[in-house]
Amino acid sequence: MSNQIAVGIDLGGTNIVTALITDDGAIVGIDSHRTDSQRGAELVVNGMADAVKELLEKHSVPQDEVVGLGIGTPGPLKLSKGIIHRPANLSGWENVPICQWLQEKTELPVQFENDANAAAYAEHWVGAGKGSGDLVTLTLGTGIGAGAIIGGEILRGHFENAAEFGHTIVELDGRPCTCGQRGCLEQYASPGNIAKYAIEQIRKGSKSSLGPVLKANGAFDSQAIAEAAQAGDSLADTIWDEACRYIALACVNIQHTVNPEVLVLAGGMSKSGDFLLSRVHQHFVAQTWKIFDDAPRIVLSELGGNAGVIGAAGLAWKAHRNGTACMSYASGARSSE
């Protein structure tokens, strides 16, 4: 039993991460390739299957010791059909039956999940929320991904698209979002958008120590904003603080909806560690109610950028343990396509 392995794949717009994961969430081997999505879905999936084969060979894991494969991908998905619907950052992909293809090419049972949900599952399984039944993860990346675990299970929702906290509206008629809505959380608090906003402000003439950085490099990221804020830059501090206020508002709304025990902050912004956590916590305490003590424990991700791939493999382990790992997508997808 102890030699058994699950394969995790985290399919992103830029990279595909593949890893071999033990039944207690440890990484045995991990590898990353360029996604290069414009070559088409079929070639990308072929590349994934080759990467899995290589990784297993490199670590001398025979096929019969692999309990299954889990893959996390950007949404929106048709989860129960094993189909990637029309992801924003995999241009040209539409209704890709990724589970069927992966099963045929790897001959492994495949578990399929939204990447943010897979990351939430990982933090619940072996990360910052280990031992807690109810958890929500906010992944502050380019956009804001989120996943909710309730009683140890991923909250999927009727349309399999629950826990999209990044697209909850925090400002009525607010900033336009790429999703078509206005005022989405991710417009006010994602690293990508706060960097964009800071750059706009500097171009409009705001004084900041980031001005020369912008001039030299043409851009900067949210971590540069955090560093400038910590060094006393006033514009950077205002922008960072504003983002933390909106993240805190989202935490209050998560408290009053899913009511989790643990709320994990992950993604690029969480690399700023306590400078993120303490600001969010301070604004959370100021904003939340005092009539009932049901505040979640707000913590930083423990698994960082590997949460997605670990969670994907974790779902393969879960299916294996529950005896629900089967080759069902192939026939399901065939009959429904």
Added chain:
Amino acid sequence: MSNQIAVGIDLGGTNIVTALITDDGAIVGIDSHRTDSQRGAELVVNGMADAVKELLEKHSVPQDEVVGLGIGTPGPLKLSKGIIHRPANLSGWENVPICQWLQEKTELPVQFENDANAAAYAEHWVGAGKGSGDLVTLTLGTGIGAGAIIGGEILRGHFENAAEFGHTIVELDGRPCTCGQRGCLEQYASPGNIAKYAIEQIRKGSKSSLGPVLKANGAFDSQAIAEAAQAGDSLADTIWDEACRYIALACVNIQHTVNPEVLVLAGGMSKSGDFLLSRVHQHFVAQTWKIFDDAPRIVLSELGGNAGVIGAAGLAWKAHRNGTACMSYASGARSSE
């Protein structure tokens, strides 16, 4: 079997409704008494037990045909302990072991639930969301109560206080709420608050056909606002429309969190029927994303003011069917208090 009955109790700040409910949700008998909460919890619970006894006698239901009793009460609650914590509208009540007391006085197994959750369960069981596994109810009453059903089960959350959508923040640093937060949904969209806001506007000098009503009666309710708006009153229409925009925002946020199939609008404001539903729907379509079709079906409550008492009895039926109706609160509450 067909003669069996469950008892439902809906404990409100003003009235206590008691009903006998069949296994398909039909009301056999129903009665209402004043709550009069200031006489103290023990006397109120004695009165409840007497009311149950009277109702059973009136309808000639022998005790051994009663499968159990369910009670819905205002929160916050310690649900699994059967204790009412410190409800805003039952002044002086604190840590009342209502389930233990009710069991001892009625000799029936007792199921306990937040009143808004009980109402949501009823709409799922035999109301507007019958046949749907995933449903959220927004009860637009004095405040805004809410309940979520996921896969046929009530979403309780780790602290047993989930789905408090009325206290999700819709305006950062917005209007102060009785809960201590600022900008809660119920400050912008509950019937009580929109009537209060309309009265303020008229007192400040805004012209409205509701001016003479206010002068004559000293007050008016949200239904008067809806009627004035429909008759062409401009102030009333602006205020009604604004409330509907915020309710629509909440519907978008419910879509992106719980992702339910059905979203039920209930409570006082839903008495305005299509004038509520069409406005909310129009603003919902304007606000929600277009990238994925996961919009819930937004409908009006079918059970109205009886949803709470029907849902409470429905939970007694559920426990009876599942074999989980037992007398556990008594010993549990004793040992933990």
